[in-house]
Amino acid sequence: MEIPNMISFSLHAPVLFLSKQDMTRWNRSIYMTISLSVLTLFGCGGVLQNFNIVSDAQEIEMGRQFSQEIEKELKLYEDPEVVQYIQDLGQRLAKVSKRANITYYIKVVDTDVVNAFALPGGTLYVNRGLISTADTESELAGVMGHEIGHIAGRHGAKALSRQYGLQIITGLVMGGDPGTTRQIAAQFAGIGGALGMFHYSREAEREADALAVEALYEVGIDPDGVAMFFEKLMALHEREPGGLDALFSTHPPSGERVKNARADIALLPHKDHLQKDSDRFRRIKKRLPPLKHSE
Numbered sequence: 001m002e003i004p005n006m007i008s009f010s011l012h013a014p015v016l017f018l019s020k021q022d023m024t025r026w027n028r029s030i031y032m033t034i035s036l037s038v039l040t041l042f043g044c045g046g047v048l049q050n051f052n053i054v055s056d057a058q059e060i061e062m063g064r065q066f067s068q069e070i071e072k073e074l075k076l077y078e079d080p081e082v083v084q085y086i087q088d089l090g091q092r093l094a095k096v097s098k099r100a101n102i103t104y105y106i107k108v109v110d111t112d113v114v115n116a117f118a119l120p121g122g123t124l125y126v127n128r129g130l131i132s133t134a135d136t137e138s139e140l141a142g143v144m145g146h147e148i149g150h151i152a153g154r155h156g157a158k159a160l161s162r163q164y165g166l167q168i169i170t171g172l173v174m175g176g177d178p179g180t181t182r183q184i185a186a187q188f189a190g191i192g193g194a195l196g197m198f199h200y201s202r203e204a205e206r207e208a209d210a211l212a213v214e215a216l217y218e219v220g221i222d223p224d225g226v227a228m229f230f231e232k233l234m235a236l237h238e239r240e241p242g243g244l245d246a247l248f249s250t251h252p253p254s255g256e257r258v259k260n261a262r263a264d265i266a267l268l269p270h271k272d273h274l275q276k277d278s279d280r281f282r283r284i285k286k287r288l289p290p291l292k293h294s295e
Helices: 007-017 020-042 045-050 056-070 080-095 128-133 137-152 155-173 179-186 190-196 202-219 224-239 245-250 255-266 279-287
Strands: 105-109 116-119 123-127
Touching: 056 116, 056 123, 056 155, 080 105, 080 123, 080 128, 080 137, 080 202, 080 279, 105 128, 116 137, 123 128, 123 137, 128 137, 128 279, 137 155, 137 202, 137 224, 137 279, 155 202, 202 224, 202 255, 224 255
Parallel strands: 105 123
Antiparallel strands: 116 123
């Protein structure tokens, strides 16, 4: 449920004709009305999951702010051949997503930790450890397609709306204060804070998986890579329960997700020559340093 940003114009116009005292009363009245409306909406479980008051522009700006904070702590991997490959693969998937109209920024993080994560508005980080752990290009593409699915589904914007809907709406009503975006982003200094808020619902994870399957299929990559990487992670987790905490805390794989991904794949029309791997992927893997631990 998306609420159009024209709310800021329709509610703000009467201010031109009010005295300062009347305007204060009017602002309080509007604030209370919105508070009750938002609380009512938040009380409806189904509506809550899809509630979104963040515009595209706000989402992109918040993502930019989050990225600036996160990159104060992250070390980006700078091997140009590796970075170019990851960017090329990510852009292939982004171009067939349902949100291909925004700019995607795809970066590689220099860490052994097996993970990838997306920020609202189009920034995707892929950890070096994830590239090393994937056995095939289709497995790597499955994870990247999932993260692009979160961006395409605007799951980050919906998470922001659920947690900060009233603050965002009030900023719009009181004149569309551009500082609202910065204030919210500032509350999440560093990578831990910024990612702590993005615990996506089961519904969001399910949609991101389905969008990953579709994207891989559309670009000619075997979509079973989505399910295969889940199976790999579950096997690794069974052998070393604490070894994949970062990934399991944000995107826990499960037998249900494997089953759902394969059910989605079964519905796709047959397509010959779906690519499971590539020479370029194998070449890139050889350029990476060995993992120091099994995370």
